[in-house]
Structure formats: structure tokens, C-alpha cells
Amino acid sequence: xxxxxxxxxxxxxxxxxxxxxxxxxxxxxxxxxxxxxxxxxxxxxxxxxxxxxxxxxxxxxxxxxxxxxxxxxxxxxxxxxxxxxxxxxxxxxxxxxxxxxxxxxxxxxxxxxxxxxxxxxxxxxxxxxxxxxxxxxxxxxxxxxxxxxxxxxxxxxxxxxxxxxxxxxxxxxxxxxxxxxxxxxxxxxxxxxxxxxxxxxxxxxxxxxxxxxxxxxxxxxxxxxxxxxxxxxxxxxxxxxxxxxxxxxxxxxxxxxxxxxxxxxxxxxxxxxxxxxxxxxxxxxxxxxxxxxxxxxxxxxxxxxxxxxxxxxxxxxxxxxxxxxxxxxxxxxxxxxxxxxxxxxxxxxxxxxxxxxxxxxxxxxxxxxxxxxxxxxxxxxxxxxxxxxxxxxxxxxxxxxxxxxxxxxxxxxxxxxxxxxxxxxxxxxxxxxxxxxxxxxxxxxxxxxxxxxxxxxxxxxxxxxxxxxxxxxxxxxxxxxxxxxxxxxxxxxxxxxxxxxxxxxxxxxxxxxxxxxx
Amino acid sequence: xxxxxxxxxxxxxxxxxxxxxxxxxxxxxxxxxxxxxxxxxxxxxxxxxxxxxxxxxxxxxxxxxxxxxxxxxxxxxxxxxxxxxxxxxxxxxxxxxxxxxxxxxxxxxxxxxxxxxxxxxxxxxxxxxxxxxxxxxxxxxxxxxxxxxxxxxxxxxxxxxxxx
Numbered sequence: 001x002x003x004x005x006x007x008x009x010x011x012x013x014x015x016x017x018x019x020x021x022x023x024x025x026x027x028x029x030x031x032x033x034x035x036x037x038x039x040x041x042x043x044x045x046x047x048x049x050x051x052x053x054x055x056x057x058x059x060x061x062x063x064x065x066x067x068x069x070x071x072x073x074x075x076x077x078x079x080x081x082x083x084x085x086x087x088x089x090x091x092x093x094x095x096x097x098x099x100x101x102x103x104x105x106x107x108x109x110x111x112x113x114x115x116x117x118x119x120x121x122x123x124x125x126x127x128x129x130x131x132x133x134x135x136x137x138x139x140x141x142x143x144x145x146x147x148x149x150x151x152x153x154x155x156x157x158x159x160x161x162x163x164x165x166x167x168x169x170x171x172x173x174x175x176x177x178x179x180x181x182x183x184x185x186x187x188x189x190x191x192x193x194x195x196x197x198x199x200x201x202x203x204x205x206x207x208x209x210x211x212x213x214x215x216x217x218x219x220x221x222x223x224x225x226x227x228x229x230x231x232x233x234x235x236x237x238x239x240x241x242x243x244x245x246x247x248x249x250x251x252x253x254x255x256x257x258x259x260x261x262x263x264x265x266x267x268x269x270x271x272x273x274x275x276x277x278x279x280x281x282x283x284x285x286x287x288x289x290x291x292x293x294x295x296x297x298x299x300x301x302x303x304x305x306x307x308x309x310x311x312x313x314x315x316x317x318x319x320x321x322x323x324x325x326x327x328x329x330x331x332x333x334x335x336x337x338x339x340x341x342x343x344x345x346x347x348x349x350x351x352x353x354x355x356x357x358x359x360x361x362x363x364x365x366x367x368x369x370x371x372x373x374x375x376x377x378x379x380x381x382x383x384x385x386x387x388x389x390x391x392x393x394x395x396x397x398x399x400x401x402x403x404x405x406x407x408x409x410x411x412x413x414x415x416x417x418x419x420x421x422x423x424x425x426x427x428x429x430x431x432x433x434x435x436x437x438x439x440x441x442x443x444x445x446x447x448x449x450x451x452x453x454x455x456x457x458x459x460x461x462x463x464x465x466x467x468x469x470x471x472x473x474x475x476x477x478x479x480x481x482x483x484x485x486x487x488x489x490x491x492x493x494x495x496x497x498x499x500x501x502x503x504x505x506x507x508x509x510x511x512x513x514x515x516x517x518x
Numbered sequence: 519x520x521x522x523x524x525x526x527x528x529x530x531x532x533x534x535x536x537x538x539x540x541x542x543x544x545x546x547x548x549x550x551x552x553x554x555x556x557x558x559x560x561x562x563x564x565x566x567x568x569x570x571x572x573x574x575x576x577x578x579x580x581x582x583x584x585x586x587x588x589x590x591x592x593x594x595x596x597x598x599x600x601x602x603x604x605x606x607x608x609x610x611x612x613x614x615x616x617x618x619x620x621x622x623x624x625x626x627x628x629x630x631x632x633x634x635x636x637x638x639x640x641x642x643x644x645x646x647x648x649x650x651x652x653x654x655x656x657x658x659x660x661x662x663x664x665x666x667x668x669x670x671x672x673x674x675x676x677x678x679x680x681x682x
Contacts (some may be wrong), residue, residue, distance in 0.1 A: 226649065266591055
């Protein structure tokens with residue numbers, strides 16, 4: 001009899017919920033019971049309220065159990081040995097779970113399913129099919145990416161193919177592919193999940209980018225807060241190199257491409273592409289003025305593609321299944337699917353990949369199941385610390401770059417953070433300014449000085465000092481920051497502040513007045 | 519991939535020879551400064567100011583440039599941390615799940631403010647802006663070991679661990 005295969009996610013979210021200890025306990029139990037098991041540390045399926053979610057490979061497919069605590073290990077193990085038997089924590093076939101069934105997983109097709117360190121597993125699940133097509137028709141890669149309608153998943157939403165075309169057409173002795181894995185936005189974890197659960201798809205996407213534009217070297221800049229992702233990407237690059245999928249002759253072709261992982265150092269602004277390039281070069285992470293564009297003069301002054309993890313990880317499926325297949329999903333100018341991250345005060349948080357167009361309300365209520373505190377939702381911040389706060393009255397907004405922009409918001413990196421009615425929006429506005437002050441690179445005045453003045457003004461409003469005048473001043477300051485800052489840090493900090501002021505004015509009334517009103 | 523890797527970090531005392539050796543190991547990378555600084559901090563636990571001129575000389579840049587980089591990034595320490603480092607996420611997804619109250623509790627339990635080390639050098643309390651565990655928030659990390667779904671009980675247990 002072959003070994004019983006048990007999946008225990010190695011994803012950081014699962015590990016933080018105790019998955020590592022459970023993997024050790026299962027191995028010990030199997031040894032004690034003399035049952036042969038193979039433990040696979042897979043990525044997460046993205047149903048994080050069920051983590052650690054264990055799966056057993058049975059004759060009837062994979063059967064999941066979760067959330068498993070140490071005390072449950074023995075009984076869950078019994079059920080697994082019995083071929084996926086009954087248990088109070090039995091989830092059943094993961095793909096049949098409504099949370100997964102409602103999704104369209106293109107970028108995340110393999111995440112949670114494969115063994116992330118197995119190249120064989122990757123290839124058995126359609127891995128490297130995109131690269132094969134890219135190598136066969138390398139002159140057509142850029143056009144395929146343009147036709148797919150793929151836009152930057154980091155937040156800016158710039159058409160990925162156009163960026164690639166610019167780099168491809170710029171003549172230089174060296175070019176670079178840089179992957180922005182500095183996923184600093186609170187409420188986002190999709191990059192981390194892909195790197196930990198399906199690292200080869202990022203390697204494949206970057207390799208295709210290199211072939212498309214004539215770059216032989218790539219860097220993955222991963223934030224230091226992601227040690228699991230750093231370890232996994234480093235291992236995966238080594239495995240790919242040993243297998244000849246990176247190096248002087250990629251997959252036996254005439255193309256050379258290799259990768260290096262670089263670790264950030266705790267600076268949020270380094271997620272901005274030019275600050276990231278400065279950081280890679282070994283400088284302070286200060287934003288560069290554009291032009292020149294990184295596509296013309298990027299890393300070490302050479303033409304450089306800077307793309308987010310999700311953008312690059314989506315390229316292989318586009319190359320494999322074709323631009324038309326990908327473009328067929330989505331709405332308006334937002335084509336394809338978006339891995340949306342549901343976070344904060346939600347019953348069912350996790351990763352939900354779906355075509356653009358789903359409404360914010362469906363995400364928060366139908367899929368996320370509302371607040372775990374059992375209280376009503378008061379505000380939802382979409383797009384990280386620089387994203388606007390939306391009240392439930394805007395829940396009909398479809399998830400789409402333009403629809404959010406039309407309502408003075410942004411989808412950013414698609415993080416959705418839900419707050420219940422205990423949140424104080426003046427405090428959140430203050431935090432937005434405070435965060436900007438902590439993380440400002442200091443290069444431009446509106447961001448460096450404006451953020452500190454912003455904190456002071458919000459404090460005055462909260463304390464009831466000339467509230468009307470100060471609210472006017474705050475709006476004016478936000479206007480200056482929005483139009484006068486060099487990058488999105490200072491430029492977008494007004495989004496959470498102004499949206500809080502616009503949609504929740506009652507929270508900006510002085511404390512004494514608010515108490516009197518209650 | 520064990521979640522317990524850096525539970526008890528052991529650092530070497532700062533030394534200029536060891537510093538030079540670390541620089542030599544990374545010098546040929548493209549853009550070597552950050553990898554060098556990370557390696558120095560992993561070895562010594564902090565970046566001694568005496569290391570800055572050595573790095574500057576090796577990379578043919580000014581001391582001011584090295585100092586500028588060291589001080590720009592939140593990760594780099596100018597002096598050793600406490601024996602344990604407790605990081606609490608203070609960002610929005612954790613705020614939404616009650617992180618502010620836990621942060622106040624941590625300060626009260628340890629008797630220090632964020633960014634400070636207890637007088638006995640036992641633990642340094644630091645904020646972190648997102649560990650990427652936003653769907654299982656609030657979250658924390660003790661000496662690199664991440665903990666999700668933090669509540670008062672789990673926080674107290676982490677604080678107790680620093681007493682061992």
C-alpha cells in the first residue's frame with residue numbers, strides 16, 4: 001500500500017495558526033501507529049477561517065478538515081486513515097466548497113493544490129506550458145500580453161503589455177525584469193500566497209518577460225516581513241536552475257535568463273517602483289522623478305520592466321490559453337480576473353479570485369459573511385492604506401478600476417478591509433496621515449511636511465478647535481498632497497482622509513458634541 | 519520551512535575583521551549595499567557605527583551615503599535589540615480586528631512604549647505595518663515566529679515566553 005498523502009499548508013497564514021506544530025504532530029502520530037504517510041506542505045487554498053486546513057488524498061479525491069487544532073489531530077488523522085471519514089471538522093471536497101466554487105482561478109489555479117517545491121507537480125498541472133509557447137513564438141509575446149488587456153495588479157493599473165513594448169523597443173546592452181514583491185498594503189496577501197504556494201508560476205512569468213524584451217536577468221524584491229516567501233522563492237529558483245529552467249539556456253532554448261531574490265528592509269515606500277529601484281541599487285528608498293520612465297532608464301540606468309507579482313504570475317496562463325481566453329473575463333477596461341483579498345473584521349476572510357465586475361457588497365456580505373464581531377459593517381477600506389473608505393451605501397460599486405475611480409476610490413492591489421460600527425473614522429483619517437509621515441521618503445515637501453501637518457489638523461478637529469476652519473484646511477492640505485506629491489504615498493494618502501470626511505462627517509465632530517448627541 | 523527558525527537568535531560580538539569578511543562575501547553582487555547590511559545585522563544583531571566606514575571604503579562610496587542608507591530603513595538597528603523582539607501589527611486590517619487594544623495591553627504588560635526595550639534588556643516591543651496575515655488578524659511575531667488570531671490570552675502567553 002502506498003503512503004497516505006496528507007497536505008498541511010506551509011503558507012504563513014496557516015503556520016501562524018499552528019500548521020507547523022500540526023505537521024510535526026501528524027508525523028509523530030503516523031510513526032507511532034506505523035502508518036506510512038507523506039506530508040506535503042502545500043500553499044493555502046485561501047479559505048483562511050478554516051486554517052490550518054488539512055487535506056487527505058483519498059480514492060474519492062482530496063478531503064479537507066479544518067480549522068484543525070492540536071487537540072483534534074488524533075481524531076482527524078483517524079478520519080483520514082479511514083479514507084476521508086466523518087468528523088466535526090470535515091470540510092469535504094475543497095473544490096465543492098461554495099467559497100471556492102464561486103471563484104474563477106486563473107492566477108491562483110495551482111495555489112494550495114500543488115507541492116510548491118515540486119517542479120514535476122507544477123508541470124503536471126499545466127506549468128511551463130506558457131513558456132513553451134512563448135519560446136516557440138517569442139516575437140509575439142508582447143502583442144499577446146497587450147491583447148489580453150492585463151493591467152498592473154500592483155495598484156496603478158497600467159497596461160502591462162504597453163510597458164513591455166516600451167522596454168522591448170528600447171535599445172540597450174542590458175535590460176532587467178524586476179518583480180515588485182514589496183506587498184506592504186495592509187489587507188493584502190495575494191503576492192505572499194502565490195510566492196509560498198506556487199513559486200514556479202512567478203519564475204515562469206518573469207522568464208517569459210525576459211524573453212519578450214531581451215532581458216537576461218531578473219530580481220524579485222521581497223519585503224523582509226515575508227520570511228516564508230523569501231525562503232520559498234529562493235528554494236524554487238535553485239530548483240528551477242538545477243532543472244535547466246533558469247540559466248544560460250532556459251528549457252533548452254537559445255534564451256538566457258536568471259533570477260535573484262533581494263530582501264527589502266521595512267520601508268513601505270519601496271513598493272513604489274522607482275523607490276524600489278533605488279533600494280535595489282543600494283540607496284535610500286527615495287522616489288525618482290519621472291521621466292525618465294523605468295522602461296527607458298530603470299535599474300542601474302538600463303531599460304527595466306517593473307511589475308507586481310500578480311501581473312507576472314498571470315502571464316503564463318495568458319500565454320498558455322491565449323489572450324482572447326483571458327480577455328473574455330471581466331468588464332469594461334478591467335479585463336480578466338482579480339485575486340481579491342478579504343480581510344479585517346470578516347467571518348470568511350481569504351483569497352477570492354473572480355472576474356472583475358463583482359460588487360463590493362457581494363464581496364463583503366455574501367462571500368465574506370459580514371463582521372465576525374456580529375456587528376454591522378460601517379466602513380470598508382479598499383486598496384490598502386492609500387485606499388478610500390467606502391460606507392455600505394456604496395456597496396453597489398462593481399470591482400473595476402474605473403468604477404472605483406468614479407467614486408473617488410481605487411482598487412489598488414485589491415485588499416478589502418472591513419470595519420464594524422465601533423470604528424472611529426476620524427481616528428482612521430489620523431492614522432492615514434500618521435502612516436504617511438512614518439513612511440514618507442522625504443523627497444517631496446507635500447508628503448514629508450503635509451503628512452505631519454495633517455496629523456496635527458485632525459487632532460485639532462477631534463479636540464474641537466475651530467472645527468469648521470480646520471476641516472476646510474484639511475481638505476485644502478489633501479488637495480495639495482494629491483496634486484503636489486511625487487508618488488502615490490503622498491498623492492493617495494488623501495483618499496482615506498477625504499473619504500472618511502465625506503462619508504462619515506459625524507465622526508469628525510468634537511468629542512463633547514458627539515457625546516451630547518448620543 | 520519551520521516557523522520556529524529564529525526563536526532564539528544568537529549573535530556574534532561586533533568585529534571589524536568579521537565585517538570585512540561579510541563585505542567580501544557580498545561585494546560582487548549588483549547593488550551590494552542592502553545585502554551587506556542585512557548580513558551584518560544577521561551576524562551581529564545590529565549595525566555598529568564602526569562598520570559604516572569599512573563598508574564605505576569597500577564599496578567606494580562616502581560614509582554619509584552608508585549612514586544615510588542605514589538610517590533610512592526601519593529594519594536596521596543602530597544598537598542591539600533586547601533578547602527577544604515582540605512585533606505587533608498596527609496596520610488597518612489588524613486595527614479592524616482589535617489590534618489597538620492589544621497594543622495598549624502589550625505596552626502595559628511590558629511597561630515600555632513601542633520602539634523601546636525593557637530596562638532589563640529582556641524584550642524590545644516594535645510596531646510592524648503588516649505581516650500579510652490580514653485575513654487571520656490581529657497578528658504578531660515573537661523573534662520571527664508569527665502568531666495569528668491574537669487575543670489577550672495569546673498575547674499574555676507571548677509576553678510570558680519572553681520571561682523564560
